[in-house]
Each structure stands twice: as structure tokens, then as C-alpha cells.
Amino acid sequence: AWTHEETYPIPDRLEFSRRVNGVWSAPQILPFPIETKLPQLTVDKDNVKWIVVAGDDPNKSYHGDDIWALRWNGSTWDPMQISDEIQSNDSLQVYNAVSRTPGEYPRVVWNRGNLRGTILDVLTSAWNGSSWSTPERVGLPADSMYANWPNVAVRSGTTWVTWMGNDGISRVLNAYAQYSLRETIAAYSADFTADAIGPGVRLS
Numbered sequence: 001a002w003t004h005e006e007t008y009p010i011p012d013r014l015e016f017s018r019r020v021n022g023v024w025s026a027p028q029i030l031p032f033p034i035e036t037k038l039p040q041l042t043v044d045k046d047n048v049k050w051i052v053v054a055g056d057d058p059n060k061s062y063h064g065d066d067i068w069a070l071r072w073n074g075s076t077w078d079p080m081q082i083s084d085e086i087q088s089n090d091s092l093q094v095y096n097a098v099s100r101t102p103g104e105y106p107r108v109v110w111n112r113g114n115l116r117g118t119i120l121d122v123l124t125s126a127w128n129g130s131s132w133s134t135p136e137r138v139g140l141p142a143d144s145m146y147a148n149w150p151n152v153a154v155r156s157g158t159t160w161v162t163w164m165g166n167d168g169i170s171r172v173l174n175a176y177a178q179y180s181l182r183e184t185i186a187a188y189s190a191d192f193t194a195d196a197i198g199p200g201v202r203l204s
Helices: none
Strands: 002-004 013-016 028-043 049-056 066-072 077-081 091-098 107-114 120-126 148-155 158-165 174-180
Touching (some): 002 028, 013 049, 028 077, 028 091, 049 091, 066 091, 107 148, 107 158, 120 148
Parallel strands (some): 091 148
Antiparallel strands (some): 002 013, 066 077, 091 107, 158 174
16 A cells, blocks of 8 residues: 555545455555555454555545544455544644554554644554544653654554654654553553653663
């Protein structure tokens, strides 16, 4: 899956191809969502295929990218919005990533913040086999300073989330990580000695 770029004013859209019996199908352009960015593919433990992507709903007032999960139903992709609604033209949601662990349901992470980039929360949502969980922030508000490019991994019920960030003063970028042994990763975080702490753990 990839973004098919168009000439303005036609919006960019998601395009995909399937490999069936050793042959790639002709690429197909999906009508929804539009202005797509960073499509990510995964397969869950029920062998359901997913595309996770940032994109806009053309029927909404604000276009700052929402986060979508498109589920393959055997013949086409069913889009589900998993992020909260954008409420302002000063808001955006970007840098989505999805876990790809065999035998697990997928978990998605992304950034939500303002266009100035001074606030960038790391948010997450997980598929439980029937629905996506309500988005929650990873870590504490202090972790939201210039956090970007989050990534996620899930194994045996443990979730790891990493991201890049700095203190807003220096130009040094640090890598941070959190993990959880429970359902939520916003309320429980730990360093590598498994002592519970609030903020993310700086790795560099």
C-alpha cells in the first residue's frame, strides 16, 4: 500500500495491490480517506489484514489528518477512524506506526499536536478483535515536549513504545521508551529494572 499522488486540486489517495497465486493485481485507488500519509501494513492473530494510515475525511470541517485503520474484508478495505476528532485548524495527527507481532492484535501509535510543534503527545489505540480502544496518551504531559516519530512493539502482552524527543531548549534529540505489563500503557511505565516510574525512559 502506498500514497498515490495527484495534481492539485485532486487529493492524494491510498493505493494498493495484492499478490494472489504469485501474481500482483493491478493497483487500485481507494476513495477514502484522502490526503493519505505513511500507510503501514500488518496482519493480526486472526489473519486479518490491516492498513494504518494518516488521512482526512473530506466531509469534516478540519483537515489536520486523522488516524485510520482499514480492515480487509475479503474483497475491499473497510475504513475505521481510530483517533479523536481534530477540533482546530491548528491541530494535526501524524507519524503513525503499528505493531507487527505474529499472534497478537495490532496496536497503533501516533503523534497529536499543534502546527507549531511545541506540543506533540504520543497517543495509542489497540484492536481487541472487535473494536479499537479509546486513544490514550503514552506517559506524562512532560513527555509531550517535541516528541515525534513514535514506534510500537507488542510481545506476550507487553507493549513497548519508543519515540524521539528533546527538552525544547537544546537541539539534542534523545530516544525514549516505555513498556507496560497491563492493558494500558499510559498509567503504567517502567525502566529496564521494572521499577514503576511516570515519564519515559531516556535511552540516549
